[in-house]
Amino acid sequence: MEKYDLVVVGAGPAGYAAAMRAIDFKKKVLLVEKEGVGGAGVTNGALSSKTWWEIARETHMLHKHLKRFNMSAPDVNFEEVQAEVNRAVEERKALLQEHMAMLNSSCFANLLTYKVGVAKLLTPNEIEISYEDETEIVWADYVILATGSRPRKLPNIPIDEKIILTSDGIEQIDNFPESMVILGAGVIGCEFATIFSGFGKTKVHLIDKGDRILPFEDTDVVNVIERNMENNGVHIHRNSRLIRMGVVHGRVEYELEYDDGSHEIFNVEKALVSVGRVPNYEKLWAKGVNIVLSKRGIEDNETQTSVSNIYAVGDITADIALVNVGELEGRYAVEKIFGEPKRKLMYENISTIMFLNPEVAGVGLNENQAAERGIPYKVVTLDYGCIPRAIAKRNTQGFIKLLVTNDVDMKILGMRVVGNHASSAIQAVALLISMDKGIEELAECVHPHPSITEGIQECVRMLLGKSMFKPDALRGKLSCKTYTNGEYADIVF
Numbered sequence: 001m002e003k004y005d006l007v008v009v010g011a012g013p014a015g016y017a018a019a020m021r022a023i024d025f026k027k028k029v030l031l032v033e034k035e036g037v038g039g040a041g042v043t044n045g046a047l048s049s050k051t052w053w054e055i056a057r058e059t060h061m062l063h064k065h066l067k068r069f070n071m072s073a074p075d076v077n078f079e080e081v082q083a084e085v086n087r088a089v090e091e092r093k094a095l096l097q098e099h100m101a102m103l104n105s106s107c108f109a110n111l112l113t114y115k116v117g118v119a120k121l122l123t124p125n126e127i128e129i130s131y132e133d134e135t136e137i138v139w140a141d142y143v144i145l146a147t148g149s150r151p152r153k154l155p156n157i158p159i160d161e162k163i164i165l166t167s168d169g170i171e172q173i174d175n176f177p178e179s180m181v182i183l184g185a186g187v188i189g190c191e192f193a194t195i196f197s198g199f200g201k202t203k204v205h206l207i208d209k210g211d212r213i214l215p216f217e218d219t220d221v222v223n224v225i226e227r228n229m230e231n232n233g234v235h236i237h238r239n240s241r242l243i244r245m246g247v248v249h250g251r252v253e254y255e256l257e258y259d260d261g262s263h264e265i266f267n268v269e270k271a272l273v274s275v276g277r278v279p280n281y282e283k284l285w286a287k288g289v290n291i292v293l294s295k296r297g298i299e300d301n302e303t304q305t306s307v308s309n310i311y312a313v314g315d316i317t318a319d320i321a322l323v324n325v326g327e328l329e330g331r332y333a334v335e336k337i338f339g340e341p342k343r344k345l346m347y348e349n350i351s352t353i354m355f356l357n358p359e360v361a362g363v364g365l366n367e368n369q370a371a372e373r374g375i376p377y378k379v380v381t382l383d384y385g386c387i388p389r390a391i392a393k394r395n396t397q398g399f400i401k402l403l404v405t406n407d408v409d410m411k412i413l414g415m416r417v418v419g420n421h422a423s424s425a426i427q428a429v430a431l432l433i434s435m436d437k438g439i440e441e442l443a444e445c446v447h448p449h450p451s452i453t454e455g456i457q458e459c460v461r462m463l464l465g466k467s468m469f470k471p472d473a474l475r476g477k478l479s480c481k482t483y484t485n486g487e488y489a490d491i492v493f
C-alpha cells in the first residue's frame with residue numbers, strides 16, 4: 001500500500017490550496033479529484049458565472065451608451081457568449097493542470113501526486129480510490145476532505161437541468177430564454193437575475209419569500225439593487241410562496257400564493273432553482289469513521305474534525321461557502337497539521353463581492369448583523385456623488401458605508417460599498433480589521449486621485465470630525481450617526 005503524509009480529497013479551491021501549501025512543508029502529498037481541477041471555483045461556479053456577468057455588464061453598458069448616441073445596438077449571440085465563457089473556464093483549468101504537470105516534472109515530483117478518481121475513507125488512515133475500471137487503497141497519516149457542495153434541490157420540483165435548472169445546468173442552455181423564473185433571491189439567484197436581465201433578451205421573474213431580495217443584506221444596499229433590477233425589467237414576486245412548479249408542454253408552469261391568500265399562475269420558458277447549497281459528504285467515508293456532522297455540514301474545530309487526523313475545509317464545512325474562505329481554510333489546515341499557524345483562523349476580515357448591478361463589496365459586519373448581536377455602533381455613509389472618480393465615470397449611483405464601534409477606539413466593524421469599483425475599495429479596510437486597527441491609519445493615508453478609495457478616507461475623516469464635506473451641510477449625501485438600543489442619533493461635532 002502506497003503511503004502518504006497527507007491525502008487531500010477534492011481539487012476545488014480548498015483542496016488545491018491545501019495540497020500546494022503541503023508541498024512547502026516538503027511532505028508527500030496525494031491530491032485526488034474525481035472530475036477536474038478547479039471545482040466550483042472554475043466550472044459552473046465562481047469563474048464561469050463571473051465571466052457571464054462581465055459580458056452581460058459590458059453588453060448592457062454598450063446598449064446604454066449607443067442609445068445615448070441614438071445608435072441601434074448589435075444583436076447579442078448566445079453561442080458566442082457561451083463560447084467565450086467556455087474559453088475562460090478552459091484557460092483557468094489549463095493553467096492549473098499545467099502547473100500540476102510542471103510540479104510533476106520538477107524537483108517537487110517526489111512530493112505531489114495527482115490522481116483522477118473517486119476517494120472514500122475506509123478507515124481514518126486508509127483511502128480507497130476508484131478509477132474507471134480498478135480501485136486501489138492508499139495510506140494517509142493525515143486526510144483533508146475538500147469535496148465541496150452542490151445545489152440544494154427541493155422535493156417537489158422536477159429539476160431536469162434542461163427546463164428546470166440549477167446553477168449546474170444554467171450555463172449549458174442553448175439560447176437566451178425569452179422568459180425565466182428564478183426561485184431563491186439569494187446571491188446566486190440575484191447574480192443570474194442581473195446577468196440575464198443585463199443581456200436584455202430575457203424577461204426575468206424572481207421569487208422572493210420575503211418582502212425584499214438578499215434577506216441577509218442591509219435595506220439601503222438592497223434598495224439600490226432592487227431598483228436597478230426592476231428598471232431593467234425584472235419582475236420581483238415579493239412575499240410569495242411557491243405552491244407548485246412543473247414542466248407543461250416543454251415550458252415551466254408555476255403557481256404562487258401571496259401573503260393576502262391570493263394565487264397566480266405563470267408560464268415561462270426556463271426556471272433556475274437557487275435555494276442554497278448542500279455539502280458533499282455522502283459516500284465519503286465508511287461506517288466506522290465517526291466524523292461528527294451538523295445539519296449544515298461537517299463540524300470542525302478550526303478545520304480539524306472529530307477524528308483527530310481528518311480535517312475538513314471549504315464548502316463541505318458548516319461555515320461560509322466562498323473561494324477565498326476555502327483557500328484560507330485549506331492552507332490553515334496544512335499549517336495546523338505540519339506546523340504552527342501564526343494565528344487563529346479568523347473570518348472577521350473576509351471580504352466578498354456580489355456581482356449585481358452595481359457590484360456590492362463587503363467586509364465584516366453589516367448593520368443587520370451588528371444590531372442582531374446587540375453591538376452599539378457609529379455608521380457613516382457617503383454618496384458616490386461626492387467622489388470625483390465616480391463623477392468622471394459618469395455614474396454616481398452608489399454609496400460607501402462604514403461601521404465602527406461606538407467608543408473612543410472606533411474599531412472597524414465592517415463596511416459595504418455599493419457602486420462602480422466597489423471591490424477595489426474594500427481591501428484597505430479588510431487589512432485594518434485583520435490587524436485590529438482603528439481608523440486613524442486610514443485617515444492619514446494619501447490616496448491616489450481620483451479614486452473610489454478617497455470616499456473611504458472621507459468617511460473616516462467624518463468619524464474623526466475633520467471631513468472636507470460637513471455632514472450637516474450636505475444632508476442626503478453624507479450622514480454620520482450612532483445606533484444604540486435600536487435608535488439612530490446624528491453625531492454632532
Ligand SMILES: Cc1cc2nc3c(=O)[nH]c(=O)nc-3n(C[C@H](O)[C@H](O)[C@H](O)COP(=O)(O)OP(=O)(O)OC[C@H]3O[C@@H](n4cnc5c(N)ncnc54)[C@H](O)[C@@H]3O)c2cc1C
Binds near residue numbers: 009034040041047188
Ligand atoms: C454559481 C456560483 C457562483 C459562485 N460565485 C462565487 C464568487 O463569485 N466568489 C466566491 O468566493 N465564491 C463563489 N462561489 C462559491 C465557490 O465556488 C465555492 O465556495 C468554492 O468553489 C468551494 O470550494 P471547495 O474546494 O470547498 O469545493 P468545490 O469547488 O465544490 O470543489 C470540490 C471538488 O471535490 C471533488 N470531489 C467531490 N467528491 C469527491 C470524491 N469523493 N473524490 C474525489 N473528488 C471529489 C469535486 O469534483 C470538486 O472538484 C460560487 C458558487 C456558485 C455555485
Ligand SMILES: NC(=O)c1ccc[n+]([C@@H]2O[C@H](COP(=O)([O-])OP(=O)(O)OC[C@H]3O[C@@H](n4cnc5c(N)ncnc54)[C@H](O)[C@@H]3O)[C@@H](O)[C@H]2O)c1
Binds near residue numbers: 185277321352355
Ligand atoms: N459573489 C459571491 O461571492 C457568490 C456568488 C454565488 C454564490 N456564492 C456562494 O454560494 C452560496 C450559495 O448561494 P445561493 O444563492 O444558492 O444561497 P443563498 O443562501 O445565498 O440564497 C438562497 C436563497 O433562497 C431562499 N430560499 C430558500 N429556500 C427557499 C424556498 N423553498 N423557496 C424560496 N426561496 C427559498 C433563501 O431565503 C435565500 O434568499 C452562497 O451562500 C455563497 O456563499 C457566492
